[in-house]
Amino acid sequence: MPAMLEPKLIAGNANQPLARAIARRMSMHRGMSVGLVEARVERFNDQEIFVEVYENVRGEDMFIIQPTSNPANDNLMELLIIADALRRSSASRITAVIPYFGYARQDRRTKARTPISAKLVANLIHEAGIERVLTLDLHAAQIQGFFDIPVDNLYAAPIFALDIAHHFRGQLQDVMVVSPDVGGVARARELAQRIGAPLAIVDKRRERAGEVSEMTVIGDVTGKTCIIVDDICDTAGTLCKAAEVLMEGGAKEVHAYISHGVLSGPAVGRIEKSVMKSLVITDSIQPTAAVTACPNIRIVPTAPMFAQAILNIWNGTSVSSLFDHETLTPIYEGMYSAA
Template sequence: MKSDIQLKLISGNANRPLAEAIARRMTVYRGGPVQLANARVERFNDKEIFVEVFDNVRDEDMFIIQPTSNPANDNLMELLIMADALKRSSAQRITAVIPYFGYARQDRRTSARTPISAKLVANLITNAGIDRVLTVDLHAGQIQGFFDIPVDNLYSAPVFALDIKHNFKKLDEVTVVSPDVGGVARARELAKRIDAGLAIVDKRRSRPGEIESMTVIGDVKDRVCIIVDDICDTAGTLCAAASLLKDQGAKEVHAYITHGVLSGPAVERVTNSALKSLVVTDSIEQSAAVRKARNIRAVPLAPLLAQAVLNISNGASVSMLFTEETLGPIYEAFYPGH
């Protein structure tokens, strides 16, 4: 791999620890120091966002690391303003690394006179001068089509598969569970990777945010159930599904969720729920409450994202990172033997 690629990383305030971890991993991969660009991203008294980049970025390959998590609007504006600053400073190419893509759940009109906010955000990102987007587990794959620029959507499934194989010794007892019908494809993908069975929780809502009934499709009696989803927000549905699975005879219930939004009462709900463990990625910076929770832990995305950034900068394949065989060596320090 080339070591003279003129790429630079820059981070907003959304998830600085993840950006620093990516820089450290890239230092290891390249055999030379990779640091975050020297810049300041701050707010005026009226909460306007101001960005100043102190490093020279002319003709360089820039990667902005900025998930658009809570506060979504502030973090989105930081991303757009950083992109504008880099564009006006003659950066050769700007890639937005958005591990968690906010507004992704608003990917279609759910009723009359409602917006498609994910498309609006895609337009804003494109018009800000960003040339490429790198993200993880988009809520809906078709969001890639909202952009008129290339979008690389990485998957957490191979990373989760490595973690499950490392932590669950009896995989023949495991059943992967989709918390709703819409997530079956995601759950099936993980089930295939670990050679496990599949079950579905079918839920019916009386109105938005209220669940009328839930039914388990599949046999979960005496099974170790792993619920798989892309986003956990208030954790109401997740905890209800875990309780239902236990009522149906499940031996243990765990959950693997890519983006741990965990807002409002989520942490308290998970802590007091039937879930033995909730595993999330660090796509969103964890709050103090999440870090202290006894049954919540995070798996790192930095090894995956660092390699993806290098592949994009080198013009190499990104899809190679969809397999455990490729990720095994990258995650060797976390899961020895894989």
């Protein structure tokens, strides 16, 4: 088998801009051109997905860049079919880079006769021939245990900490990190510890699915610049309501940092009209034109972190080192000046 000289990237249609950005960052790190493997990923008239890889991948270390965001089923099938094409083309190892892992919210049985869809998706990924998964901020950490292959789960908190230190320079003493529900306390606490800020919680109670009947702030937010932290923002109803409750509780202003901007349905309109001054999301999901045009939505890049993680996997070095401030800061050099 020929030596694996370079990692090779291939992308589906879910987030081509992110895939190209990762390739550019890897080119900078390697000092040589790293491009996307030329391939055809298209649909027949009946919407069946067809994949053809134009380059020789025999014996290569392949990385498929494909979030399983909306349309989740189409993007998931693209990922599986690309993996099958690579496996049948004798690729040495196949790693799925899934910046946003769809179906992650279906990680347990919430009532009788319901599926655990995240486990089913994990089984499909394994059976397709994928040998490792690289993802960002899984909705529930236990999903890593659904896989019988290694899973590297990156975190947006270190990037958010850099961004907060830059944009709230001189104001950090007034910043308070807020978890929008009790279940997200661990995620919010980690960011709060990174920036040395106190923590508050918005306790919400639902009468039925999708409807919040009551919200209570646990903690004193009077005069504070509140930063709501969560992993997913879908329709933004709960997020905007939490911002209103915080302002009513005496907060000076409210911002939000969300790992995955699903932003479906009325989300963008709600955010535009919200009392929130800004919503910061990553580019794990390709933003729509409405998202990019929204004046109070800002997008931070994940390509530098994913590019380094891919190189670390390929080199057999630590991926968890990217969780450290000292390691991540140089990767984002020039993007955030010192606080």
